[in-house]
Amino acid sequence: MDTVTIGAKGISVSLDLAVGHIAAMDIEADGRILKPLHRAPWVGSPRESLPENLPEGTVRLSGDFLCAPFSASDVEAAPLHGWPANSPWDVVENGAIAGGRRAVFRLRRKVMGATIDKVFTLRDGHPFLYQEHIFSGGSGAISVAHHPMTVMQGGGRLAFSPKRMAVTPPTPPEPDPARGRSMLAYPARVTDLSRFPLAAGGTTDLTDYRMEDRREDFITLVEADHGGPGWAAIARRAEQDLVMVLKNPAELPVTMLWFSNGGRDYAPWSGRHIGVLGVEDGRSAVGHAASLGDNWLKQEGVATAFALAEGRSVSFRHVIGGVPFAEAEPPSIEAAPDRLRVLAPNGAAKEVPFDGDFLRIGRSA
Numbered sequence: 001m002d003t004v005t006i007g008a009k010g011i012s013v014s015l016d017l018a019v020g021h022i023a024a025m026d027i028e029a030d031g032r033i034l035k036p037l038h039r040a041p042w043v044g045s046p047r048e049s050l051p052e053n054l055p056e057g058t059v060r061l062s063g064d065f066l067c068a069p070f071s072a073s074d075v076e077a078a079p080l081h082g083w084p085a086n087s088p089w090d091v092v093e094n095g096a097i098a099g100g101r102r103a104v105f106r107l108r109r110k111v112m113g114a115t116i117d118k119v120f121t122l123r124d125g126h127p128f129l130y131q132e133h134i135f136s137g138g139s140g141a142i143s144v145a146h147h148p149m150t151v152m153q154g155g156g157r158l159a160f161s162p163k164r165m166a167v168t169p170p171t172p173p174e175p176d177p178a179r180g181r182s183m184l185a186y187p188a189r190v191t192d193l194s195r196f197p198l199a200a201g202g203t204t205d206l207t208d209y210r211m212e213d214r215r216e217d218f219i220t221l222v223e224a225d226h227g228g229p230g231w232a233a234i235a236r237r238a239e240q241d242l243v244m245v246l247k248n249p250a251e252l253p254v255t256m257l258w259f260s261n262g263g264r265d266y267a268p269w270s271g272r273h274i275g276v277l278g279v280e281d282g283r284s285a286v287g288h289a290a291s292l293g294d295n296w297l298k299q300e301g302v303a304t305a306f307a308l309a310e311g312r313s314v315s316f317r318h319v320i321g322g323v324p325f326a327e328a329e330p331p332s333i334e335a336a337p338d339r340l341r342v343l344a345p346n347g348a349a350k351e352v353p354f355d356g357d358f359l360r361i362g363r364s365a
Contacts, residue, residue: 004091008100009124015105019056020089020118022063027127027322034127036243036322037063038151038276042268050268055079057086058268064148064320066118066133068111069288070256070280075140076112076288081147083109084116092117099124114138114308126353128244128321135315138308143291145256145282146318148245152275154238158207159330160255161231162224166190166206167296169286172199173216173263180264183215193221207330209234209259209277216263220256222302223249228335229359230255232279233342235330242325242342244333247281251316251365253302256280281318283365306365317359323352335361 003023005014014024027034040061042050050059057065057079067081079086084107093104100123107116114135121130135142167189174180183204185197195203196219206219223230232255234243247255258278262271284304285295291304298304306314325331327344334341340354 004094004103006094006101006103006120006122008122008126011122011127011129013120013122013129015089015120016060016062017089017091017105019060019065019086020084020105020107021057021060021065022129025063025129025320029127030324032324034239034241034322034324036150036241036320038149039063040268041272045268054268055081055086057081064146066116067145067147067280067282067284068116069143069291070145070282070284070286072287072289074287074289075292078111083107083111085147089118097121100126110138111135112138112140112142112308114142123353123355126321126355127323128319128354130355130358131318131320132315134313135306135308136313137310139310141292141305141307143282143284143288143305144316145280145284146252147278147280148320149258149276149278150234150236150243152209152211152234152236152238152277154236155209155211155275156234156236157328157330158209158277159233159235159332160193160207160221161228161333162226163193163255164191164222164224164300166193166196167220167222169218169220173218179266180269181215182217182263183213184217184219206257211261211275213259214262215259216261217259218256220254220297222297222300223253223255227362229361230281231333233330233333234277234279235325235327237328240324240326242323242331244319244321244323244340245279245281246319246333246335246359248317248359248361248363248365250363251360252281252283252318254282254284254297256282283316303365314365316365319359323350
């Protein structure tokens with residue numbers, strides 16, 4: 001596999017250049033190596049053992065990747081989640097910077113006529129990958145999302161920055177019981193994440209990832225207007241760590257959660273894709289055409305695409321990280337200019353180095 005690994009003190013990240021997926025992320029902390037990101041169990045299997053029509057991004061499903069568009073490529077022909085998630089990237093720059101490392105990758109293909117650069121920055125002692133994607137030129141508009149995935153051996157608890165609502169689409173990911181199963185009600189909308197309707201009646205707590213719930217579910221969280229970074233924190237029980245995903249809500253106003261816990265019986269999933277949670281921060285509806293059309297998010301005042309134009313560029317930033325964390329309940333997160341404060345429910349506070357200016361909070365997209 002053609003991968004490039006960059007590192008700074010206490011952290012390393014590897015990118016699979018064939019598809020632009022993060023193949024590995026290792027964080028050194030308290031004498032441990034934390035691995036916050038997931039890799040599908042079939043990655044590395046002989047290609048002939050997988051379904052012939054499988055998109056390359058699913059063949060090599062790993063870590064985090066750029067979706068452009070998110071979901072169906074039904075405006076410009078491309079595989080699921082677009083060419084950035086399914087085709088090669090080249091290394092443009094890779095070198096030391098003051099107190100860390102920076103690498104720039106460029107997608108070989110263009111998307112809606114735009115050139116796409118992926119920028120990784122690591123800083124010594126920071127348990128975070130700082131990412132930026134830059135679209136230069138092009139025409140029309142493109143929906144985008146990050147697709148970070150974590151995996152839990154024993155489930156975990158989830159916490160989020162304030163959200164306006166949680167919404168499921170009209171149809172479940174797995175409507176055919178012969179192929180898989182979904183658990184949530186479709187469609188449904190709530191403001192309380194701890195009481196989401198179930199298809200079978202009753203409610204479930206979206207902040208509690210339970211391993212016994214074998215299902216594939218997809219739900220969109222819309223960021224509230226709170227003035228700070230958007231964030232998700234996943235307290236993984238067995239791993240005794242905290243996975244953190246942060247964004248600028250002005251750039252990426254929705255967080256799409258993918259609960260993938262043995263709910264697909266067909267290849268290559270085959271009931272073995274277990275304990276996975278996708279935390280997919282985006283500026284998108286489901287599908288490129290839907291994102292450009294009059295979708296429900298637009299009706300709520302939420303942007304679902306970036307406009308592209310020759311002679312100009314658009315960019316958005318994103319952060320993924322992890323720290324040791326042994327508490328049963330997830331914390332809240334506060335960002336300061338030079339650190340991130342992790343506040344446990346019992347009042348204990350942990351501070352870690354963080355570039356508080358990176359996400360450009362307070363600036364419009």
